[in-house]
Amino acid sequence: MDLVWYALLGLFFAAYLVLGGYDYGVGLLLSATGGDRERRAALTAVGPFFLGNEVWLVAALGILFGAFPRLEGELLSGLYPAVVVALTGVVLVTVAVQLRGRPARAVARARWDHAVVAGSALAALGWGALLGGLLQGVPLDAAGHVGGIGQLATPFVAATAITLVTLVAVQGATFLSLRMPKEQAPQRAALVNRLVPVALGAVAVATLLGLLSGDVRAAVNAWALVPVLLIVVVLGAARAFAQRRPGWAFAASSLALVAPVLVVGLGQYPAALVSTVDPAATLTVAEAAAAPSTLRLLSWLALPLVPVLIGFQAMSWWVFRGRIDGKAPVYW
């Protein structure tokens, strides 16, 4: 039962990274987009999906709280700075995207757009640091308390944070090449082609630093290398498909954002939160899970509900599918 819920938690967080990933990617790319009309068009491409994307994060957190209360408390307070950075970014993007279209003056809009760019960068950095922090373990003591916050200041965590920024930027670029009007296709594909090598470089550096770090080697098993390899393959695929098949390129870059969750899940199972100071204090998935009575109640709820949730999201994707044209409703 707890394994099912752990997988569900991974599914929701991975879905958030994929969907929120193109929000933040498009947000980052706004910095290279001149002109209010162009920036507005890029956000219109995200438009109808935006509100439905970050709900995956909130739902993942709900699952974390409901099904893994112990993990929730120790994970969030143990990786405090990473969570705070990510959270600040999420809040900034949420607010700035929705409010940037409200003022009438272009100057005020440009100011909100800066907040979108900054928020996107912070969110990607924060989640990247969180995943990196998980991979190298936290100083968890036997009482379940995590001492200090300094453990996050390592080259490996910095590398994973930057890696996620690059993956998210690729995701934003493939999303725009899928959604923006056809006549922009060549330059959109060129952007994907330029960003992929940067992301590959970041993945290589993070992997190398991980292999060199004693903490990471102790906390993660060799299975973690499989999803890392997957990232490399799908990033290559995204570059290959960028010109002709933007849909396939987007699917590939989406897989590249699912993979980091797999790295943590496969690489550390059965542990959910690895202790660097006391192996006995390592929190396993089974220990972190809520009591059976709680999981049973939540399972009865989730069984019919999760298909409904995915169904409504799919309805939204279907209704607003295809490239945006001049007639797309604009609100942001």
Place this chain on the structure above:
Amino acid sequence: MDPLPLARLQFATTTSIHFLFVLVTLGLVTLLVYLQTAAFVTRKPVYERMVRFWGSIYLINYVLGIATGIVMEFQFGLNWSGLSRYVGNVFGAPIAMETLLAFFLESTLLGMWIFGWHRFRRGAHLALLYGVAITAYVSAFFIMVANAWLQHPVGYEVRDGVAHLTDFTALLANPTFTIAIGHVVSAALLTGGMVLAGISAWLLLRRSPDYELLRKSLWIGLVTVTCAGVPLLGFGFAQFGAVGAVQPTKFGDDAAKAQAVADFTARFGPGDYLPPAYANVSLGFMILIGFTLAWAFVLLPLFYRDWIVRLKFPLVLVVLALPLPFLAAILGWLTREGGRQPWAAYGLLKVDDAVSPISGGVMLASFLGFTALLLTLAVANWVLIAKRAARGTADPALGRSLETVSDADEHRPEPVLAR
């Protein structure tokens, strides 16, 4: 530096800001359902214009509700890891249900509502708004279940020092839940009505041209305030008995208070088990505001021959009353939450044991940072609502297409008409 007061202050600040926005969200979405249903049935253009105008104000307000809500949800883990450790098995369940059953769908459907203006058939578009409203109420339902459990833990047993869920239905029958949800929903409706009435009155005073829309909104707003005020006061006063019975230190008499303090001292050792004085002071001022707003009904006869607009001073009164429900809401929460101190879960877990083992410096940085961020965003949001309203009801952004948007549109001045 002691992290506990900082963590409490941070939670109080975040929750207060959050509630100011969700109150309007819940109230306005209900009125929007009414307006769009009326537009669907009668096909009168004025209702269509009302949905677009009030919808755009609802959406600006909605933004901060989400943003502060996300921060709040994370704060449980960041600052109150003891809460998830000791009572997470029970308290986490309604929180998880809220995110999956309510918020997830609410936002997904709302995204489709905003961008589906010319894509869906009218009936389907209306159905989306119904979905948004229903999930908003489900959301309020589960959050209040969770909050009520902290006020009066039920349906659990403690094994190995950790609370385990034994009976979820007990959480739904919790007396601190059943009456409070009626109070909160009435408060949201009243606030929604007050927003409609206050902004309409302000625009009428500014001689905004769309007289038909504004007069109708003023009427709907004041009728809502009048109608919602009755259950609001009823559910409010009913809480004294129900809550007093399970939280003697909050609303009990002196004998019950003394007995509860003796009981807590026996179980948890000596300490200060009486709530701070501000909880009672807040209660007094909140009741005062409640009685003031109950006078809204005297304005209704003034709609005869539009005296309410011609006399002008009733409009000024309505504008001045706009902040009152918000103030009362904060005071109400100070009473409810301050009144249960020093408990995180009443009679079960003290706030000292619930706070995360984080250093005071980190907590201070997080408190100052998030408070500054959220306050800035909240003020910016209210300014945008005011500016959006001041531009009048002509051409709200909702339901436009990219083709028709030009720079000239954005700067088109509102025509000034003398009535």
